[in-house]
Amino acid sequence: MILGNNLIKTAEISSSTNRGKHITTHRELFILENGGVLIDNPGMREIGILDSETGIKNVFSEIFNLSKNCQFSSCNHICEPGCAVLTAIESGNLDKSKYDNYIKLMKENEYNTMTKLEKREKDKKFGKFIKTTKKQLKKYKF
Ligand SMILES: [Zn+2]
Numbered sequence: 001m002i003l004g005n006n007l008i009k010t011a012e013i014s015s016s017t018n019r020g021k022h023i024t025t026h027r028e029l030f031i032l033e034n035g036g037v038l039i040d041n042p043g044m045r046e047i048g049i050l051d052s053e054t055g056i057k058n059v060f061s062e063i064f065n066l067s068k069n070c071q072f073s074s075c076n077h078i079c080e081p082g083c084a085v086l087t088a089i090e091s092g093n094l095d096k097s098k099y100d101n102y103i104k105l106m107k108e109n110e111y112n113t114m115t116k117l118e119k120r121e122k123d124k125k126f127g128k129f130i131k132t133t134k135k136q137l138k139k140y141k142f
Helices: 042-051 052-067 084-090 096-139
Strands: 028-031 037-040
Touching: 052 084, 052 096, 084 096
Parallel strands: none
Antiparallel strands: 028 037
């Protein structure tokens, strides 16, 4: 309604919580016709990680134990040759659904680490900006 179009997917209000549901999954900034700014900033990914944290540990330890037998220590267990995790799935020693969850979580984790890195990078740039501005101010003796 704020945008005046259907660029952002929405859904009906949840009947159980009486609140809106998380539908979009990425951050996006929209410039409004009146010059305002609308930021869609869903926190779904982070919430998803927290919710399933207890289940993760079991899956992780199982895959971690298997990964000790992978040919390469840097194995991502996706398509590498000599991967013990993939072998365990093929032989039925590891649940395919558990593996799928693991891959999903690793991707999620990658996303979260990436945003942290980006944040740090941004903080650095901002710090530099402040420094150079202060120097320039000194130059001009404000
Ligand atoms: Zn592997």
